[in-house]
Amino acid sequence: MYSRLNRFAEILATLLALAGGAVLLGIIVLTCVSIIGRAFVPLNIGLGPIRGIYDMTEIGMAAAIFAFLPWTHLREAHARVDLFQQVMPGAMDRLLDLLFNIGMFAIAVVGTHRLYLGMLDKHSYNETTLIAQIPVWQGYAASLVGGIGFVLIAAFCILRSVRRMAGWPDEVPT
Template sequence: MYRRLYSITELVARSLALAGGGVLIVLIVLTCVSIFGRAVVTFDIGLGPIRGIYDMTEIGMAAAIFAFLPWAHLQEAHARVDLFQPVMPKPMNRFLDLLFNTGMLVVAAVGTWRLYLGMQDKLSFGETTLIAQIPLWQGYAASLVGAVGFIFVAAFCVLRSGRRLAGLPD
């Protein structure tokens, strides 16, 4: 059962990370095209910068960052201060991992909840970006996908830490 849950969690985290990478690649291409268009605008050949590239980059970066959070957490790649970890007993380290993973689950849940409320607010007021007039709620919705995945992965990591504390294999 645990192995199956790990496989599902890894699939979710990996898929979100790959989607985030795809978003970054699209942003890179759009930015290069926009820069090229800005460079050749003086030649009057019908090319120019992409209108609203800053808006698209801002929304895409936010969505990509949220998409990467589940993978980083599953791989235990978040920044941590482990100055005293080598001198502490293993059971204490495992307990601290459980405590910190539980804290990360709380942070993920509260952050996702607030992101959802922000999306609802932007949707109800019809706010848009300044240049491209992209509805802001769409950026929140794109980020919400990664945030929900982050909750799922964080919950799994609490389970994994609990199993480690109990001496069960990964």
């Protein structure tokens, strides 16, 4: 059972990270096209900056950041201070990892819940971005996908920490 959950967590985190990377690449392309378009304005060629590029960048960056959170947490790549880790007993280190994972799960749940409520609020008021008139709730919805993935991965990381405390291996041979 654990090996299936581990595989699911790996696939989910990887897919979300790849989607976040694709969004960032899309933002890069749009930004380059907009800058090139601005350069052609004085030449009166007809190209110009992309209207609402700032709005698109803002929404895309938020969605990408939330898409990267599950992969970062699964790989235990968050910033941490390992000042005392070398002199700390292994059991204490594993206990602190468990407490950290429980805390991250709580943060993921609260953050995702607040993101969901914000999306509902923006949708109910039909709020749009200033320039491109993109419905703001769509940015929240895109970020919510990564937030839900973060909750699922954080829950899996708690299970992984409990297994480590029990002395079981991280991966079960299949």
